Amino acid sequence: MSSQDQIGRLQGLLARVQRNAARPRVSAAVAMPPPPAPAPAQPEPEPEPEEELVAMDEPVLMAPEAAPPEPPPEETSMVRAIEEPAQEEEVLIEAGEASIEDLDLLEEEIVDITEAEAAELEAVEAAAEAEEAEEAEEAEEPPASSRRPIAGSVGEALAGAAEAVEMDEGREIPLKTPPPESGPQAAPLPQGIAAPAVPDLDDVREADILSGTQPTAAQLGATVELEPAEPAELELGEPVAEAPPVHLVREEAPLPKAVEAQVVKRPAVATAAPAGAFVSAARSFQPQSFAELLDASLSLGR
Amino acid sequence: MAVPRFDPSHSVKFDLGRGSVHLEGTGPRLLVPPDALVELCKHAGSDSLTDFGRRLGTEVGLRITAHWGDSGQNISVEGFVEHLGGNLALLGFGNLSLERWGKALVFVVEGSPLAGQGDLLLGAMLEGALQRCMGRDGRAVLLGRDADHVRFLMVGAPGAEKVRAWLAEGKTWGDAIARLHEGGAG
Numbered sequence: 001m002s003s004q005d006q007i008g009r010l011q012g013l014l015a016r017v018q019r020n021a022a023r024p025r026v027s028a029a030v031a032m033p034p035p036p037a038p039a040p041a042q043p044e045p046e047p048e049p050e051e052e053l054v055a056m057d058e059p060v061l062m063a064p065e066a067a068p069p070e071p072p073p074e075e076t077s078m079v080r081a082i083e084e085p086a087q088e089e090e091v092l093i094e095a096g097e098a099s100i101e102d103l104d105l106l107e108e109e110i111v112d113i114t115e116a117e118a119a120e121l122e123a124v125e126a127a128a129e130a131e132e133a134e135e136a137e138e139a140e141e142p143p144a145s146s147r148r149p150i151a152g153s154v155g156e157a158l159a160g161a162a163e164a165v166e167m168d169e170g171r172e173i174p175l176k177t178p179p180p181e182s183g184p185q186a187a188p189l190p191q192g193i194a195a196p197a198v199p200d201l202d203d204v205r206e207a208d209i210l211s212g213t214q215p216t217a218a219q220l221g222a223t224v225e226l227e228p229a230e231p232a233e234l235e236l237g238e239p240v241a242e243a244p245p246v247h248l249v250r251e252e253a254p255l256p257k258a259v260e261a262q263v264v265k266r267p268a269v270a271t272a273a274p275a276g277a278f279v280s281a282a283r284s285f286q287p288q289s290f291a292e293l294l295d296a297s298l299s300l301g302r
Numbered sequence: 303m304a305v306p307r308f309d310p311s312h313s314v315k316f317d318l319g320r321g322s323v324h325l326e327g328t329g330p331r332l333l334v335p336p337d338a339l340v341e342l343c344k345h346a347g348s349d350s351l352t353d354f355g356r357r358l359g360t361e362v363g364l365r366i367t368a369h370w371g372d373s374g375q376n377i378s379v380e381g382f383v384e385h386l387g388g389n390l391a392l393l394g395f396g397n398l399s400l401e402r403w404g405k406a407l408v409f410v411v412e413g414s415p416l417a418g419q420g421d422l423l424l425g426a427m428l429e430g431a432l433q434r435c436m437g438r439d440g441r442a443v444l445l446g447r448d449a450d451h452v453r454f455l456m457v458g459a460p461g462a463e464k465v466r467a468w469l470a471e472g473k474t475w476g477d478a479i480a481r482l483h484e485g486g487a488g
Binding site (some may be wrong): 255285288293294297299301 | 376377378379381382383404406407418436438440456458461462464482483
């Protein structure tokens with residue numbers, strides 16, 4: 001049971017107690033539990049014709065300070081409806097599904113509350129409500145570094161998880177950082193040089209594309225979809241005879257288009273064989289003495 | 303044994319008391335004006351002039367070999383030009399140099415006082431000097447001369463006849479030497 005349920009139940013109980021307290025009390029018949037040993041033989045007070053029991057889930061509400069140390073004779077531990085002479089109605093306070101009759105309460109647990117005790121109880125409940133309100137405010141704005149509240153039981157943990165799921169459905173969950181893609185990474189430009197603006201291809205006119213201008217560096221790599229050419233049938237007619245140019249000095253017959261030039265290229269030079277061969281050369285004459293030169297010269301013309 | 307350099311020191315001695323001029327290693331010499339000699343050569347005839355020139359060349363050869371000793375056959379070209387040119391200079395026939403055109407040996411005499419009229423005499427002197435120093439019989443063929451230079455080609459007798467014929471045909475002495483190297487017969 002959550003605290004809110006407890007608060008709601010206590011508020012209902014408080015309202016009922018206040019309502020009953022407002023009624024005129026005829027007699028304060030109190031059914032006291034029999035004392036343990038000393039007076040077992042005391043005569044029982046005459047039985048109450050009707051008792052109205054207030055269901056209390058937990059006896060926590062019976063705070064020690066709220067309970068009087070020495071209950072006066074009219075104070076009892078049983079809360080009974082003070083019956084009015086004219087009313088025979090039975091008032092049952094049900095807590096949950098089980099009524100107070102279903103509870104096996106001991107006689108000690110049945111407490112009669114007077115108006116003063118009811119006032120004290122109300123004050124205690126008001127203080128509890130104020131404290132709970134403060135706790136709720138504190139719980140609404142938890143610090144960023146605070147820990148999540150720990151559930152007291154499994155049921156509370158499940159309820160909290162369900163609420164968290166409902167809250168998550170309403171908000172956008174941030175996506176994780178996508179994995180890096182392979183490929184060249186753009187190098188950062190040096191300082192003082194601004195990156196060229198990338199033109200929007202949608203703004204490029206068709207005339208600009210067909211004008212024959214060279215694409216810019218930013219346009220390189222961009223895909224430009226061109227419309228397919230319309231199919232057309234072409235028929236080749238007879239070539240129109242053109243007048244010979246005037247500036248030609250020598251008349252040359254126009255070359256038929258079917259004739260193709262045959263180019264004979266020189267084969268590559270084989271580096272293994274030398275391009276030239278040494279055949280002979282004039283022998284140099286270097287006489288070592290005058291006699292050798294004289295003999296060579298005298299021998300000329302023989 | 304190396305050939306000693308040409309040394310003209312104390313080569314000419316003038317004995318004024320006796321009224322004679324002496325050349326080292328030889329007898330008395332006579333100093334005559336070149337014009338008189340040229341005039342004599344003009345009337346001497348070619349054979350007499352050639353003989354006269356060869357005798358002068360032999361005298362030069364004797365002086366050269368007197369300096370060489372037994373190593374004259376191995377003398378270098380520069381060494382031979384130095385000695386032969388030095389001795390011709392002592393006689394007053396001009397400055398001698400040598401040109402080699404391939405295998406052809408060409409003597410060049412510059413500053414001869416005999417001028418063009420003494421070319422035959424100079425050629426004969428060169429032939430006599432080579433015959434005396436080197437023991438070879440060669441012919442000095444006049445190739446040409448300008449105002450101050452005269453060229454003589456040293457060649458054998460057959461080659462000398464060819465070169466003279468080519469020069470007579472009007473060929474230049476350069477073409478004659480080239481054809482001489484080709485072995486052409488005419």
